[in-house]
Amino acid sequence: MNVSGNSPARKLVYWGSHYLMIGAFVVFALFPLYWLLKVSVTPNDILYTEGVRMWPSRTTWENYFFVLTQSNFPHYFLNSVIVAGTTAIVTTMVAAVTGYSFSRFAFRGKMIIVALMLITQMFPLVMLIAPIFKILAPLGLTDSLTGLIIVYTAFNVPFATFLMQSFFDGIPKDLEEAAMIDGNTRFQAFRRIILPLTLPGVAATLGFVFTAAWSELLFALMLVSSESASTFPVGLLSFVSKFSVDFGQMMAAGVLALIPACAFFLLIQRYLVQGLTAGAVKG
Amino acid sequence: MASIEISNAVKSYGAVDVLHGIDLDIQDGEFIVLVGPSGCGKSTLLRMIAGLEDITSGAISIGGTVVNELQPKDRDIAMVFQSYALYPHMSVAENMSYALTLRKTAKEKIADAITNVAEILGLTALLERRPKALSGGQRQRVAMGRAIVRKPQAFLFDEPLSNLDARLREQMRTEIRKLHRRLGATSVYVTHDQIEAMTMADRIVAMHDGIIQQVGSPVEIYDRPANIFVASFIGSPAMNFLKGAYEIAQNDTTGIRLTDGSFVPVLPARGATANQTVTLGARPEHIALVPDGNGGIPARVELIEPMGLSTLVHVSLAGNPVKIFTLDRPDFAVDSFIHIAFDMEKVHVFDTQTELRLPPESEPHMARTA
Ligand SMILES: Nc1ncnc2c1ncn2[C@@H]1O[C@H](COP(=O)(O)OP(=O)(O)O)[C@@H](O)[C@H]1O
Ligand SMILES: [Mg+2]
Numbered sequence: 001m002n003v004s005g006n007s008p009a010r011k012l013v014y015w016g017s018h019y020l021m022i023g024a025f026v027v028f029a030l031f032p033l034y035w036l037l038k039v040s041v042t043p044n045d046i047l048y049t050e051g052v053r054m055w056p057s058r059t060t061w062e063n064y065f066f067v068l069t070q071s072n073f074p075h076y077f078l079n080s081v082i083v084a085g086t087t088a089i090v091t092t093m094v095a096a097v098t099g100y101s102f103s104r105f106a107f108r109g110k111m112i113i114v115a116l117m118l119i120t121q122m123f124p125l126v127m128l129i130a131p132i133f134k135i136l137a138p139l140g141l142t143d144s145l146t147g148l149i150i151v152y153t154a155f156n157v158p159f160a161t162f163l164m165q166s167f168f169d170g171i172p173k174d175l176e177e178a179a180m181i182d183g184n185t186r187f188q189a190f191r192r193i194i195l196p197l198t199l200p201g202v203a204a205t206l207g208f209v210f211t212a213a214w215s216e217l218l219f220a221l222m223l224v225s226s227e228s229a230s231t232f233p234v235g236l237l238s239f240v241s242k243f244s245v246d247f248g249q250m251m252a253a254g255v256l257a258l259i260p261a262c263a264f265f266l267l268i269q270r271y272l273v274q275g276l277t278a279g280a281v282k283g
Numbered sequence: 284m285a286s287i288e289i290s291n292a293v294k295s296y297g298a299v300d301v302l303h304g305i306d307l308d309i310q311d312g313e314f315i316v317l318v319g320p321s322g323c324g325k326s327t328l329l330r331m332i333a334g335l336e337d338i339t340s341g342a343i344s345i346g347g348t349v350v351n352e353l354q355p356k357d358r359d360i361a362m363v364f365q366s367y368a369l370y371p372h373m374s375v376a377e378n379m380s381y382a383l384t385l386r387k388t389a390k391e392k393i394a395d396a397i398t399n400v401a402e403i404l405g406l407t408a409l410l411e412r413r414p415k416a417l418s419g420g421q422r423q424r425v426a427m428g429r430a431i432v433r434k435p436q437a438f439l440f441d442e443p444l445s446n447l448d449a450r451l452r453e454q455m456r457t458e459i460r461k462l463h464r465r466l467g468a469t470s471v472y473v474t475h476d477q478i479e480a481m482t483m484a485d486r487i488v489a490m491h492d493g494i495i496q497q498v499g500s501p502v503e504i505y506d507r508p509a510n511i512f513v514a515s516f517i518g519s520p521a522m523n524f525l526k527g528a529y530e531i532a533q534n535d536t537t538g539i540r541l542t543d544g545s546f547v548p549v550l551p552a553r554g555a556t557a558n559q560t561v562t563l564g565a566r567p568e569h570i571a572l573v574p575d576g577n578g579g580i581p582a583r584v585e586l587i588e589p590m591g592l593s594t595l596v597h598v599s600l601a602g603n604p605v606k607i608f609t610l611d612r613p614d615f616a617v618d619s620f621i622h623i624a625f626d627m628e629k630v631h632v633f634d635t636q637t638e639l640r641l642p643p644e645s646e647p648h649m650a651r652t653a
Contacts, residue, residue: 174368177335180355181362182429183385196372 033258040064040251047248063252072227073253076235080214081260083145083231087152088210091160094153095205096198099164100190104173117158125155129222142223148231151223152213160205167201168194203271210264232257284468285346285436286311287332292341294327301327302493304341314463314470318480319490320516325473329439332471334358346436361430362439365446367422369414369429376410379428396432403462404428420451431462437469444479456482477517481505489513507646511638514564514631520595523570523605525563526635529555539563539632543601545580547625550643552632561641564631567595567608571624579622587613598623
């Protein structure tokens with residue numbers, strides 16, 4: 001491609017504006033995160049007195065220290081890890097097998113199931129809180145992590161299924177047929193040939209579901225009342241008291257909460273990039 | 284190695300019948316080529332033998348055992364796919380040894396088998412590579428190797444050469460034939476390319492619209508096609524067809540009166556009646572150019588196609604395009620009139636209605652049709 005012509009000056013302008021735009025976007029996207037970090041290290045006494053500054057004159061770790069040692073935050077954090085982790089794994093496993101069958105088999109009622117799954121994605125979640133509470137309460141699943149996991153899994157399976165299906169669609173079915181002729185059952189062929197090739201898809205699905213469950217607030221707030229089963233987004237609200245908002249501690253908790261999500265994406269990014277670009281090329 | 288018997292096999296997708304009662308006996312060690320235009324059901328039949336498609340009705344047996352209900356893995360057959368279907372996350376060696384590993388073959392035995400097959404196919408230097416680092420021809424070889432190492436009851440090929448360029452295809456054709464001679468394994472080979480069918484087959488199975496049209500050796504199929512479909516599908520350049528009426532003249536000579544009134548003598552055709560509407564079938568090499576015009580039928584030259592060894596002369600006869608194959612170098616011009624003559628012993632008479640060939644009365648009863 002030779003959009004910019006041949007002169008070095010035009011090339012400079014072309015690439016200069018290219019990077020300028022990317023830079024502007026990155027700044028725009030990351031600024032709130034920067035602010036989160038900045039406030040989290042700002043000592044309480046100068047938070048309001050210094051006015052709007054890009055970086056405080058003094059920094060401190062005391063917000064982090066407080067959050068980690070004096071608050072319930074570590075407990076919320078652990079709850080969130082359990083809920084988001086389990087939801088991601090269970091959802092992805094279910095989505096993998098469902099997506100595979102959608103991709104490979106023609107069966108009676110397939111279109112109905114697909115339609116139903118699409119319909120579930122159309123309702124605002126708020127509408128469903130009351131009925132779900134009514135269903136879970138007698139089962140003893142309100143105020144419990146298990147209940148949250150079930151609800152999150154149910155809500156994420158449809159999208160995750162379609163996501164996985166699109167990845168399976170990209171893998172020729174000749175491959176598992178060859179494996180079946182080579183001596184595999186269909187399930188073995190799925191596990192030993194198809195699944196390894198779908199790892200990028202699995203990673204993308206895991207990442208997507210994990211983030212969704214990690215930051216979910218509505219159900220976590222409505223279905224759980226006790227401290228012991230609260231997840232971290234709910235826990236964040238505990239920094240808001242009747243009379244004040246403890247921004248420093250809240251932000252410190254926020255920064256800490258980013259760590260597992262970042263770690264998770266770091267772990268899967270190799271597959272993720274592969275998967276996203278593969279999808280991009282195929283169009 | 285084993286024989287394969289297919290009896291009255293039917294395949295339907297919902298209300299659509301794709302295969303209508305296929306009967307076929309494949310001998311132990313035979314190289315069978317299923318040939319026919321795209322969509323005629325060749326792959327479906329092959330996949331039914333492999334166990335990748337259910338059999339709607341009828342039976343398929345391999346080595347005397349009915350396999351209708353057996354999973355592909357229990358049929359002990361190997362298949363080479365058009366796409367090669369190599370496992371992308373495995374090396375060439377792993378691809379080829381996969382089936383043996385699943386059968387829990389001893390490690391040393393697997394290593395021996397791989398070394399041996401890699402040598403036969405010239406893959407020794409590539410064993411550690413991933414499929415994506417191979418050329419099309421090399422991938423094709425790996426796919427062959429993966430089938431061969433297993434020493435299966437039968438080999439199934441689904442258009443294995445159609446993704447290769449012409450030269451490589453020609454080379455692989457001979458190689459597959461040589462391999463077959465060496466291994467002697469029962470093989471079913473699917474192709475839409477009639478040249479592959481002619482050059483490779485012990486017996487050709489010509490298919491059309493889910494029905495077997497004819498089964499026979501390449502020469503049988505070429506020289507005595509059962510019907511117009513087989514006659515037109517096999518052979519390149521294709522056979523010429525001219526409509527006309529069957530005539531029995533006073534002196535008992537028989538022939539076909541073409542629509543422009545010209546008369547083409549033919550051998551008496553079995554079952555043909557006077558004035559019956561028939562189709563004359565003549566291969567390009569069975570029409571001669573008559574230089575002095577003596578006794579020939581006049582035809583206008585439309586195109587002269589030099590092919591190196593030979594020349595293909597396109598003429599127009601009774602409003603029909605006719606191709607003539609000649610080893611001479613023609614010296615006439617386009618649009619000039621020439622005279623041509625049909626080789627009476629070699630041309631075919633087809634019933635226009637049923638499209639079946641009406642063999643000469645002198646030919647022994649043997650044409651096997653579906
Ligand atoms: N899963 C399917 N559902 C419906 N029709 C099919 C299916 N698979 C193949 N067919 C039809 O069966 C016919 C034969 O297909 P195929 O065996 O692939 O042909 P060939 O290999 O001779 O080109 C085609 O008309 C095709 O449309
Ligand atoms: Mg086919």
